[in-house]
């Protein structure tokens with residue numbers, strides 16, 4: 598009887614040991630695969646910023662406006678007195694027209710649940726909205742939000758803006774592609790670099806006075822980028838904005854840049870942020 602018990606204890610111990618070995622090897626594989634993945638971008642190298650490095654800009658808050666805290670902001674544009682906003686997530690993606698001063702949504706279009714909405718822009722009186730991994734962009738009448746058509750692209754879709762002639766889109770890498778707004782063919786591309794270092798995760802975009810302003814995903818900085826070379830001309834440090842967003846909320850990263858050229862007003866917000874900020878860049 599005793600030998601039978603010892604036999605079962607041995608079997609149990611063997612099963613336990615092999616289970617532990619299996620789990621450990623599984624964990625090892627998991628850790629190893631994460632370890633081998635390309636490291637996340639840690640943000641701009643500001644070692645020499647403001648001295649010999651890329652210029653670093655502060656900012657001043659001009660106005661604080663309400664923003665829908667349920668908006669997972671992926672695209673932001675100012676057009677004829679209104680903010681146009683694209684939001685993301687499957688089943689929640691929208692295109693909306695918003696009153697800047699109140700945050701009131703005056704028009705909304707819901708994307709089909711299979712699309713994850715991304716950047717938006719208005720180019721030659723056509724509103725364009727990208728989707729994240731569906732390789733599909735939608736074209737709308739900016740007044741009625743009527744879908745006028747769609748186009749496809751071979752990459753992910755992240756941010757989009759318009760330089761007056763071409764669409765400029767980001768895809769999560771350091772590459773910015775310039776597309777003909779009628780044919781959607783790539784006419785040029787640049788790689789975003791900061792003093793020889795690649796800047797990946799280029800996200801929401803805005804073309805402002807001959808430069809491309811870009812949120813760099815998961816950082817609290819906006820890059821000023823030359824559309825000619827892709828070089829970073831300056832970093833805007835928006836870390837201080839986070840204190841106005843609230844610490845106990847689900848507020849996510851800074852994302853969303855819009856510009857009112859007539860009144861030289863710059864607006865920024867973030868995913869699930871309860872505020873839209875009008876700011877001035879300090880130079």
Ligand SMILES: [Ca+2]
Nearest residue numbers: 673802803854
């Ligand atoms: Ca924008």
